[in-house]
Amino acid sequence: MSAARSLVNPTSNPALERALRDKLVRRQEVEGGLGELEPLAIRIGLMQNTLRPRFREPQLMVFAADHGVAVDGVDTAAGVQARSTAQTVQRILTHQLPLTVFARAQQMRVTVVDCGLADNPPVHDRLLLRKIAHGTRNTRVTMAMSLEQAHAAMRAGMEIGDKLRGNATVLAGVGVGSHESAALVLARLSDSPIRDLVISGPDMDTGRLTHLMAVVMGAQARHRDISEPVEVLAAFGGFEVAVMVGVMLMAASKRHLLMIDGVPACAALMVASRIAPAVTDYCVFCRSHHHRGLDQALNLFSASALLELGMEATDGTGAVLAWPLVRSAAALLTEVADGEEAGPSMFDAFDDEPEPFAPESEAQADLSAIFGPKLY
Secondary structure (H helix, E strand, C coil), X not given: CCCCCCCCCCCCCHHHHHHHHHHHHHHCCCCCCCCXXXXXXXXXXXXXXXXXXXXXXXXXXXXXXXXXXXXXXXXXXXXXXXXXXXXXXXXXXXXXXXXXXXXXHCCCEEEEEEEECCCCCCCCCCEEECCCCCCCCCCCCCCCCCHHHHHHHHHHHHHHHHCCCCXXXXXXXXXXXXXXXXXXXXXXXXCCCHHHHHCCCCCCCHHHHHHHXXXXXXXXXXXXXXXXXXXXXXXXXXXXXXXXXXXXXXXXXXXXXXXXXXXXXXXXXXXXXXXXXXXXXXXXEECCECCHHXXXXXXXXXXXXXXXXXXXXXXXXXXXXXXXXXXXXXXXXHCCCCCCCCCCCCCHXXXXXXXCCCCCCCCCCXXXXXXXXXXX
8 A cells, every 4th residue: 555645535525415414304304303413424424425324244342451551550540440451351251341231232243352461361252362562661661662563553453454344343442551541642642731631530539640640740751752643652552552543544444434432542543643634534432431531532533422321331332332323323314215216325426536635744644664564
């Protein structure tokens, strides 16, 4: 694949958008009566570049890795990870969490990706081994990963994205320290206060917040001169974020829907959007807990979650519960009403290939580096 063009084309298509909007108007009892479903349906049609979007084989992918910063006493970032990363992975694989109960009810395939667990989990048919290393290093002391490891992780993600069977994927990350690592990535790339991303809420224990701020500010000071997106990713980690970057880039290049759930997934999207800005066109946002840092992460994308259920659950849970909304929005365009002509899914005005998107800079579009040697 040439680095001269972006992996991802924007979804903007004024002619198609008008046709989608006209089609929805004919379905409504009153104009605007479908609320937020209407813009969601239009976005789905634009993603798939069709008047009749269809989803196939949706899947939930949970990317797991351990973080060196955990040795500094960073844990329970979102109130749901008091257990070790390996224990969380095992509970997902054995259907002991609501996350997988809901996914099975939605007939959504579940896959856990070992991106960098400290342990070697038992073989499982829903466990995908893409371990880059046995956890990252402590970002407060040194680079969390080498640039070569970051490139290898993104390449692993691209290979996963290239082999996705369906065209709708929920992406979530788990791991002790994953929230803090992701918060550091987001803070640096968006120039946001790190406190806004790590504080869980107004009732957060003062001692815990003080300790957490000392750790993350120490990491920021250690890597104060780093600003290039992939270097930021390597400095702060983690492996699960890097692998998600690759999945997002490749899946969006195929016009797949991406359901982003949690701060680690938002951090991956931030990095991916610096490589191919149009990747955000293919995303909807979800949430599984009310951590205030996630509010700030969503604000960075000027986004809101599809559902606000007041849960405290593993990342990915909210996205799975929001899936019926997404499917229903698509059905507004796909299902033919009684007495209605089915019409074409496409017509000539929409068949033109979009112009390649010009990357923001040569460094951000260095895809040859992303496709560098494998380290797993």
